Amino acid sequence: MIKRRRVPKEEIEKEWIILSFMIMNNRVLSNVYKRYKTKEFKTKYFSEYFRPIARWLFRHFSIYKKAPKDAIQNIYEQRKNSLGGKQKIIEEYLSRLAEEYVLFKERSIDPEYIIKDVIADFIRERQVNDLMEKANEQIKLSQFDEVENILSSYRKVTIEEEDEELGTLIPLTTKDVDEYYDHNPTEDIVYKFNGDLNYLAGNLEKSWLVAVSGTEKSGKSYFLQEIAFDAAMYQRKKVLIINLELSKKLVRNRLQRRISCTSNKRGTGRKLYPIFDCQNNQTGKCKVEECKNPYPLYNKDNESVEFQNRRDWEICTKCRYEQTRRNVAITKRFLPAIWYNSIRLKEVSKIRVRKALKENEMQGLKNLRVKCFPRYSVSFDDTTDYIYNYIEKKKWKPDIIVYDYLDILAREQGLEGRFDIDEKWKKASRLSSELDVLVLTADQANKIARENRSLTQMSTTENKGKDSHLDVRIAINKTPKELDLGLMRISVLFHRHEEFTPEREVMVTQRLATADPILDSTMWYRKRDYYPVNASIF
Numbered sequence: 001m002i003k004r005r006r007v008p009k010e011e012i013e014k015e016w017i018i019l020s021f022m023i024m025n026n027r028v029l030s031n032v033y034k035r036y037k038t039k040e041f042k043t044k045y046f047s048e049y050f051r052p053i054a055r056w057l058f059r060h061f062s063i064y065k066k067a068p069k070d071a072i073q074n075i076y077e078q079r080k081n082s083l084g085g086k087q088k089i090i091e092e093y094l095s096r097l098a099e100e101y102v103l104f105k106e107r108s109i110d111p112e113y114i115i116k117d118v119i120a121d122f123i124r125e126r127q128v129n130d131l132m133e134k135a136n137e138q139i140k141l142s143q144f145d146e147v148e149n150i151l152s153s154y155r156k157v158t159i160e161e162e163d164e165e166l167g168t169l170i171p172l173t174t175k176d177v178d179e180y181y182d183h184n185p186t187e188d189i190v191y192k193f194n195g196d197l198n199y200l201a202g203n204l205e206k207s208w209l210v211a212v213s214g215t216e217k218s219g220k221s222y223f224l225q226e227i228a229f230d231a232a233m234y235q236r237k238k239v240l241i242i243n244l245e246l247s248k249k250l251v252r253n254r255l256q257r258r259i260s261c262t263s264n265k266r267g268t269g270r271k272l273y274p275i276f277d278c279q280n281n282q283t284g285k286c287k288v289e290e291c292k293n294p295y296p297l298y299n300k301d302n303e304s305v306e307f308q309n310r311r312d313w314e315i316c317t318k319c320r321y322e323q324t325r326r327n328v329a330i331t332k333r334f335l336p337a338i339w340y341n342s343i344r345l346k347e348v349s350k351i352r353v354r355k356a357l358k359e360n361e362m363q364g365l366k367n368l369r370v371k372c373f374p375r376y377s378v379s380f381d382d383t384t385d386y387i388y389n390y391i392e393k394k395k396w397k398p399d400i401i402v403y404d405y406l407d408i409l410a411r412e413q414g415l416e417g418r419f420d421i422d423e424k425w426k427k428a429s430r431l432s433s434e435l436d437v438l439v440l441t442a443d444q445a446n447k448i449a450r451e452n453r454s455l456t457q458m459s460t461t462e463n464k465g466k467d468s469h470l471d472v473r474i475a476i477n478k479t480p481k482e483l484d485l486g487l488m489r490i491s492v493l494f495h496r497h498e499e500f501t502p503e504r505e506v507m508v509t510q511r512l513a514t515a516d517p518i519l520d521s522t523m524w525y526r527k528r529d530y531y532p533v534n535a536s537i538f
Contacts (some may be wrong), residue, residue: 006260014051014122020097023056029067033058036088040157044392045126049089052079054098055388061484062434067496078413082385088249123157123343153529184467188398191437195521197490200506201474202498206399209429209469211443214476215450219488219510220442222517223243223476224402227440229258230398230518232367232448233360236412240398241370242388244408245442248372255347255368260356260517262348267513272307274486274509276522277315278333282532287331289318293431298532306534307340315339319353320522336507336522338531339483347512369398379410381428387435402427405442429469443473453479457493457502461516477505485511487533490515 021028036058056075060068068075076094080087106420123452131150138146191204199431204210214220224241225263231237240330243251254490257263263271284296292314319334346352357365371386383403391397393480403409412423432439443466449459455475456469482488489505507524510517 001366014118015046016097017055017114017118018122019046019050019057019494021111022054023072023097024067024069024307025111025114026067028114028119029057029061030065032119033061035119038079038284041119041123041156041387042126045123046124047090047257051392052083052086052090052385053093055385058436059384060240062430065113079381079385082382087389120157127154127157137243140315183251184186190237192517193521194230196506196523197508197518197521199491199523200504201472201492202473203283204438204440205497206438207433208471209439209441209470210474211441211466211470212474212476213443213445213455213493214478215445218476219512219517220476221404222512222515224404224440224442225254225258225515226517228368228400228402229255231260233363233365236364236367238367238396239369239402240387241368241404241509242387243372243401243402243404244372244375244378245404246372248370251370251372254515256353257348258514259360260348261345261514261516262346262352263513265347268347270342270344271511271513272342272486273511273513274338275315275341276320276509276520277337277339278317278508279337280318280331280333281316282337282339285331286316287329289316292316297518303533304532311342313339332397336524337475338487338507338533339511340533343511348417378429379412380406380424383409384427384431394415395436400438400440401431401435403439403441404480405444407444425466425469453506454489454491455479457491467494470494481531485533487531490521 018028018032022032023029032041036043043051043058046054053072053435056072057068057077060071060075072094076091079092083090094395121255132155135147135150138144138150144357177192188205189203192198192207193201193203212220212223228241229240232239241251246254253264278286281289281291281293282297283299284291284293297310298315319332322334369390371390373383387398387401406424406428407421409424412420413421431437445455446459449455453457454477472492475493477491478487478490486509488508488510490508491502491505492500493502496501505524506521508521509519510519511519
């Protein structure tokens with residue numbers, strides 16, 4: 001027997017009718033899906049055991065644009081392992097739903113009646129109940145202003161099935177132009193890089209799929225973590241990380257070191273980290289600022305300087321942000337070069353982390369969430385089930401979802417090799433559109449890329465089909481010398497929405513001891529691996 005779990009019988013009957021028609025009737029599912037996308041209809045309106053079925057139907061319609069009908073059984077077989085203790089009850093529900101639809105057809109129930117009466121009344125009832133519950137909570141607290149705000153937020157349920165144009169754009173009309181420009185474009189931006197990285201890559205927007213490419217151990221996970229950390233803490237975006245690469249222990253350790261500016265025990269003590277200087281300052285050729293140092297850092301191009309011998313060196317970046325100097329004589333503008341600074345690092349500890357949390361309590365500490373799965377243990381569909389369940393249970397919808405990374409998800413059912421990988425990336429692209437979020441992931445470069453100074457469009461991946469699903473591909477470039485000096489170069493290899501030049505690079509300084517992979521960034525014009533300073537960051 002199926003237990004009703006305290007849900008009134010008349011409410012359950014409405015749900016039987018609606019779900020039955022959603023499974024079997026294209027027109028009904030199309031209508032409910034449209035209401036779902038406009039947030040008028042929510043899966044929480046169904047009782048507990050119907051919610052997974054509703055999510056399956058919405059996802060199926062987003063792909064195939066039709067009701068699943070008999071294919072609902074195949075969907076159930078694919079998803080049943082993620083249902084836990086609900087599996088048996090939902091299986092019984094699906095059997096009865098098919099029988100119910102046959103009975104409804106025999107009674108000649110018109111889909112028009114389901115759309116305009118049953119569904120509309122069902123939504124009204126759920127919306128009003130939700131509002132009343134919230135209002136009653138505020139009444140108990142004597143917060144009557146809040147009660148008025150809650151009651152005034154009620155939106156009238158739409159009765160019409162769809163607009164006259166069936167959602168089709170007529171772009172060169174006054175109405176459509178007004179609608180386009182009435183929309184604030186900044187609402188679509190979910191992440192802004194700092195420094196010259198923003199000049200290189202631009203802003204990242206909702207519904208985009210962005211990949212960060214690099215060779216093994218080049219810092220892809222660090223780079224993704226920094227975007228997540230910066231977006232959550234300082235740009236106040238909600239970020240969810242799906243981590244298949246690192247354990248919970250390592251994720252916690254990196255984030256704790258990042259926020260407290262501390263190191264693991266091995267990295268404590270006096271350490272060096274890279275900073276930017278001006279080449280004209282280092283060679284003594286600057287014609288703008290009076291030299292702060294008694295003599296140049298070096299005189300010959302191939303000369304190397306030991307940091308310990310010139311610890312008193314003073315850097316100069318006066319012209320760095322003066323745009324008017326970009327086209328003046330080379331001796332009168334900022335030419336980026338590398339120098340170093342030192343810092344005494346303390347070991348990460350509970351006391352130091354809690355102190356850092358206290359100092360940053362006004363920032364977005366609770367905007368970052370992380371879910372760790374073992375490698376190859378879950379499929380993409382399993383992760384999306386988790387995401388939708390978390391959104392529904394916690395009433396917390398992310399602006400950014402980070403997958404670290406897609407290729408180490410479990411194999412898609414019935415697919416192997418490149419077809420399997422292609423399917424994962426397709427689903428990631430679809431998820432970004434379905435939830436209207438920015439999806440970020442890492443991507444392993446191929447073997448040839450290990451021998452190159454910088455990644456190219458031909459060396460980023462074994463599967464070229466990935467680029468057809470991407471909006472932006474960012475590359476991490478490092479030579480062995482740059483790795484030793486705490487540097488990396490970033491380039492944009494692909495951008496669907498902006499102009500880009502793969503040869504253009506931004507130099508980024510790092511301090512990985514404190515889990516900070518992006519200290520500063522500036523455009524880098526040199527195309528050689530010569531750095532006139534000898535310094536060990538370890």
